[in-house]
Amino acid sequence: MKEMPEELDELIQEKVLFCYQCGACVGSCPTARAVPEYNPRRIIEKLVMGGWKDVLSGSSIWLCTLCHTCLEVCPQGVGLSRIIIELRNLAARNGVAPSEFLRSARQMASTGWTATVSSSVLRRRKQLGLPDVETTGVEEVRKTLELTGLADILEDKEG
Amino acid sequence: MVKMASEEPRIGVYICHCGLNIAATVDCKRVAEEAAKLPNVAVAKDNRYTCADPGQELIKSDIKEHNLNRVVVASCSPRMHETTFRRCVESAGLNPFLFEMANIRELCSWCHPHQPEAATEKAVDLVKMAVAKARNLKPLEVIKVPVTPSALVIGGGVAGIHSALDLADMGFKVYLVERNPSIGGVMAQLDKTFPTLDCSICILGPKMVDVAQHPNIEILSYSEVKRVEGYIGNFTVTVAKKPRYVVEDKCNGCGECVEVCPVEAPNEFDEGLGLRKAIYVPFPQAIPLKYTIDRESCIDCRRCIEACEEQGRDAIDFDMKEEEVQLEVGTIVVASGYDLYDPINVKAYGYGVYDNVFTAIELERMVNAAGPTGGHVLRFTDRREPESVAFITCVGSRDEKTNIWCSGFCCMYTLKNAILLREHHPDMRIYITFMDMRAPFKGYEEFYRRAREQGIIFLRGRPTEIYEEPKTGNLLISMENPSTGTPMDLKVEMVVLANAAVPSAGAEDLARVLTITRNKSGFFMEAHPKLRPIDSATDGVFFSGSSQGPKDIPYSVAQGSAAASRAARIMTKDEWEIEPIVAFVDAERCRNTRVKCGICVSKCPYGAITAEEGEPAFVNTAKCHGCGTCVADCPANAISQNNFTDVQILAQIDAALEEKPEEKIIGFLCNWCSYGAADLAGISRFKYPPEIRVIRVMCAGRVDRDFVLEAFRKGAGMVMVSGCRFGDCHYISGNENAEKRIKPLFNMLPRFGISPERLRLEWFSAAEAGFYVNLVKEMKETLDKLGVERIREENEKARPFLDRMLGDTGG
Numbered sequence: 001m002k003e004m005p006e007e008l009d010e011l012i013q014e015k016v017l018f019c020y021q022c023g024a025c026v027g028s029c030p031t032a033r034a035v036p037e038y039n040p041r042r043i044i045e046k047l048v049m050g051g052w053k054d055v056l057s058g059s060s061i062w063l064c065t066l067c068h069t070c071l072e073v074c075p076q077g078v079g080l081s082r083i084i085i086e087l088r089n090l091a092a093r094n095g096v097a098p099s100e101f102l103r104s105a106r107q108m109a110s111t112g113w114t115a116t117v118s119s120s121v122l123r124r125r126k127q128l129g130l131p132d133v134e135t136t137g138v139e140e141v142r143k144t145l146e147l148t149g150l151a152d153i154l155e156d157k158e159g
Numbered sequence: 160m161v162k163m164a165s166e167e168p169r170i171g172v173y174i175c176h177c178g179l180n181i182a183a184t185v186d187c188k189r190v191a192e193e194a195a196k197l198p199n200v201a202v203a204k205d206n207r208y209t210c211a212d213p214g215q216e217l218i219k220s221d222i223k224e225h226n227l228n229r230v231v232v233a234s235c236s237p238r239m240h241e242t243t244f245r246r247c248v249e250s251a252g253l254n255p256f257l258f259e260m261a262n263i264r265e266l267c268s269w270c271h272p273h274q275p276e277a278a279t280e281k282a283v284d285l286v287k288m289a290v291a292k293a294r295n296l297k298p299l300e301v302i303k304v305p306v307t308p309s310a311l312v313i314g315g316g317v318a319g320i321h322s323a324l325d326l327a328d329m330g331f332k333v334y335l336v337e338r339n340p341s342i343g344g345v346m347a348q349l350d351k352t353f354p355t356l357d358c359s360i361c362i363l364g365p366k367m368v369d370v371a372q373h374p375n376i377e378i379l380s381y382s383e384v385k386r387v388e389g390y391i392g393n394f395t396v397t398v399a400k401k402p403r404y405v406v407e408d409k410c411n412g413c414g415e416c417v418e419v420c421p422v423e424a425p426n427e428f429d430e431g432l433g434l435r436k437a438i439y440v441p442f443p444q445a446i447p448l449k450y451t452i453d454r455e456s457c458i459d460c461r462r463c464i465e466a467c468e469e470q471g472r473d474a475i476d477f478d479m480k481e482e483e484v485q486l487e488v489g490t491i492v493v494a495s496g497y498d499l500y501d502p503i504n505v506k507a508y509g510y511g512v513y514d515n516v517f518t519a520i521e522l523e524r525m526v527n528a529a530g531p532t533g534g535h536v537l538r539f540t541d542r543r544e545p546e547s548v549a550f551i552t553c554v555g556s557r558d559e560k561t562n563i564w565c566s567g568f569c570c571m572y573t574l575k576n577a578i579l580l581r582e583h584h585p586d587m588r589i590y591i592t593f594m595d596m597r598a599p600f601k602g603y604e605e606f607y608r609r610a611r612e613q614g615i616i617f618l619r620g621r622p623t624e625i626y627e628e629p630k631t632g633n634l635l636i637s638m639e640n641p642s643t644g645t646p647m648d649l650k651v652e653m654v655v656l657a658n659a660a661v662p663s664a665g666a667e668d669l670a671r672v673l674t675i676t677r678n679k680s681g682f683f684m685e686a687h688p689k690l691r692p693i694d695s696a697t698d699g700v701f702f703s704g705s706s707q708g709p710k711d712i713p714y715s716v717a718q719g720s721a722a723a724s725r726a727a728r729i730m731t732k733d734e735w736e737i738e739p740i741v742a743f744v745d746a747e748r749c750r751n752t753r754v755k756c757g758i759c760v761s762k763c764p765y766g767a768i769t770a771e772e773g774e775p776a777f778v779n780t781a782k783c784h785g786c787g788t789c790v791a792d793c794p795a796n797a798i799s800q801n802n803f804t805d806v807q808i809l810a811q812i813d814a815a816l817e818e819k820p821e822e823k824i825i826g827f828l829c830n831w832c833s834y835g836a837a838d839l840a841g842i843s844r845f846k847y848p849p850e851i852r853v854i855r856v857m858c859a860g861r862v863d864r865d866f867v868l869e870a871f872r873k874g875a876g877m878v879m880v881s882g883c884r885f886g887d888c889h890y891i892s893g894n895e896n897a898e899k900r901i902k903p904l905f906n907m908l909p910r911f912g913i914s915p916e917r918l919r920l921e922w923f924s925a926a927e928a929g930f931y932v933n934l935v936k937e938m939k940e941t942l943d944k945l946g947v948e949r950i951r952e953e954n955e956k957a958r959p960f961l962d963r964m965l966g967d968t969g970g
Contacts, residue, residue: 022594022621023639032639032646039644073507073623075558075594 025070175234254298265841291814306392316344318704319494321719327375341445354606391699409474412448416463433531540632545652555659748797764891786890787861820874832883835925860893912956
């Protein structure tokens with residue numbers, strides 16, 4: 001990933017450059033309240049200043065809860081949360097998405113669940129007479145992953 | 160002696176090098192040689208600078224020596240030097256309208272520097288087109304109209320007051336119409352003014368008195384302009400005087416009526432924070448000092464009548480009716496001001512929900528010693544002075560969801576209010592939140608510094624939301640903490656919002672009455688944003704103050720005086736000259752004499768045409784602005800426009816398409832926007848394909864459907880009709896009429912066998928050079944995609960249809 005992906009360049013030209021750094025997004029951000037290091041305004045600032053590699057490979061874009069409040073309060077229609085979705089896609093496509101997320105995705109592809117159920121929990125369930133945790137909707141999930149192109153990315157990683 | 164044009168045309172053609180601006184790309188010698196071969200061209204020369212003295216002298220001496228009766232100059236844009244050359248030929252005894260220009264700089268050499276061959280070919284075509292038009296030029300006489308030396312000023316705020324005083328001092332009769340009971344505007348409500356902290360009413364009051372006492376000024380307060388008829392120099396204005404139920408001539412402002420009035424209502428002047436009686440003057444310094452009865456709250460007890468009678472007067476008249484007054488004026492100054500945006504729409508800030516959130520103007524009334532709280536700033540919840548206050552700027556400004564513009568003066572009045580609070584309360588914690596601090600004029604940055612010196616805290620950022628602590632009435636402002644970059648909740652005891660300046664509620668009606676335009680924001684639009692910032696698009700109507708865009712006091716006063724001087728420029732003359740590019744009716748061809756037609760009447764944006772039953776239509780030339788919309792829409796071809804006649808435009812089309820027509824694009828560009836954009840593309844040195852041949856019309860409204868069809872009949876590869884964006888038309892609605900007329904062609908052309916993509920109908924502003932460039936590129940792509948062969952085939956197929964449709968109008 002030496003060159004800036006074209007989609008990102010477009011995104012910066014069409015949306016990001018309108019930001020005038022008022023910080024309304026920060027004031028409204030629930031993640032920022034919980035995680036002091038997380039500052040959505042600075043994500044935009046970095047993109048403007050050419051720090052796109054840091055942004056794509058960093059962890060901050062994965063902290064957003066996609067509550068879209070920043071989208072609501074932005075006076076310039078920058079639409080930060082939508083940008084974050086785009087950035088995550090770009091990160092995944094360019095192989096810099098954090099491995100934990102890919103692991104979850106693979107988990108979901110095979111079981112339909114994003115979280116694994118530990119063997120101790122399974123044991124306990126048995127003791128309590130609860131039924132096994134079943135895989136669910138795997139076919140549907142796989143189809144979605146194929147259509148969105150995530151399936152390819154997951155295979156690449158494995159390969 | 161003005162030479163007439165009845166004799167055979169003898170045209171002089173001058174190709175300007177413009178130093179190297181043109182000559183570096185275009186082979187000017189060759190262009191001159193080609194021009195010399197054209198019929199009726201008596202002499203064709205190229206020279207370094209045609210606009211300079213030697214160039215002009217050459218034209219003048221050639222007119223005499225070669226007995227020229229038409230002149231064509233191929234150089235820069237006519238928007239640049241048309242007037243220069245018209246004057247030049249006039250001084251040599253030629254009618255100035257026997258001059259035509261070919262724009263081979265902005266539209267040619269500057270845009271095609273890498274294609275000298277094609278640029279030269281294009282220049283030859285442009286000259287051919289100009290010569291073709293010149294052959295058909297007719298001498299025109301400037302139209303003169305009488306001027307009434309009196310002015311109407313609409314709006315009695317600080318801008319209107321200054322316009323009125325200046326005009327009255329110059330000796331003109333002035334009618335000052337104000338919709339409120341008193342003149343004074345927003346400035347009368349203010350406590351102090353920035354950056355000097357002068358008491359506002361102390362400096363405005365004497366000006367208001369000057370207005371009242373000036374022998375040349377007549378104030379019509381509590382009145383509104385209903386209708387405006389006529390034209391520059393000769394407007395007839397109908398003003399509705401609302402009934403104030405007090406006879407102005409009889410009221411001496413003693414105020415005995417107020418003492419006995421039992422009804423109290425919120426005082427608008429105090430933003431509803433204080434009370435007034437049902438019979439009232441808005442504030443003690445009101446001009447005129449005449450009482451008004453608010454019949455909405457009045458209970459008809461009529462005690463005021465008794466009180467007035469006890470004073471030996473019978474000024475009160477409950478039977479008063481709205482009255483219409485007619486005024487004859489030569490010019491109109493629009494000083495209708497602005498409104499403050501209602502911050503209730505910015506829900507996140509809780510105005511109207513949380514009691515301790517105020518607007519700046521409410522604070523202003525509280526700080527004022529004569530205001531509802533006697534100069535004390537009090538919280539609504541507990542009537543005590545707050546220990547901390549936060550000012551929030553850009554409320555409803557610079558926001559896509561509300562108003563995109565900067566209201567201009569909010570930063571400054573926020574600084575002022577903060578400083579006033581600081582001076583009264585040295586211990587108060589005062590915050591100002593801002594996105595960008597805008598303090599650009601004389602003494603303003605210093606004022607900003609003064610605020611910082613006084614310990615006012617500036618927080619960069621836009622608050623996202625305000626919450627109230629229900630028990631205390633204190634407010635929590637959510638925003639980014641600028642030092643840590645983390646969210647914070649700033650607790651204060653009071654919030655003051657700097658709400659945006661927006662167009663006044665009456666602006667829409669007034670725009671209609673005056674046939675003036677507004678920009679996207681809704682403020683009135685000037686004739687030219689840089690060089691005619693005071694003039695409206697309607698001749699004789701000028702802007703003063705915030706009606707044209709938010710302005711602070713010094714700027715409003717300056718514009719008030721500027722508007723007065725622009726108006727006086729007309730009224731100091733007995734007669735005013737109008738450019739004769741107006742429309743006129745051929746009475747013989749007009750079908751209104753036989754059937755009821757009146758299409759031209761309905762199309763004219765200025766109401767300049769009348770068509771009485773059985774009579775031919777008649778154009779009032781003084782009201783006509785020369786857009787040509789009526790000309791294009793006349794079903795009988797009975798209307799023509801001077802200097803833009805059908806014959807002239809068709810001649811341009813033919814000349815452009817003499818050779819290789821399939822490879823060319825005919826572009827009809829309106830003088831104000833699309834031609835402006837094409838000029839700007841040249842000035843910006845944007846490069847685009849050279850295939851386009853431009854025909855300038857005053858308005859897209861002039862473009863007859865037949866022009867488009869004729870271009871296709873003559874083999875054109877593509878045709879573009881373009882004008883201003885909707886809402887920006889310099890002739891109010893010319894572009895809309897053009898769209899109605901041209902759009903059906905997209906369905907019609909395929910029936911003839913012509914691909915609809917060979918016609919483009921486009922709207923863009925004079926600033927959108929990039930848009931124009933992309934458009935030409937796109938059109939060139941379409942040309943290439945279709946290819947010459949296909950275009951030729953299509954044209955062949957369409958020709959019989961076109962011949963039948965165009966009949967005698969074609970060449």
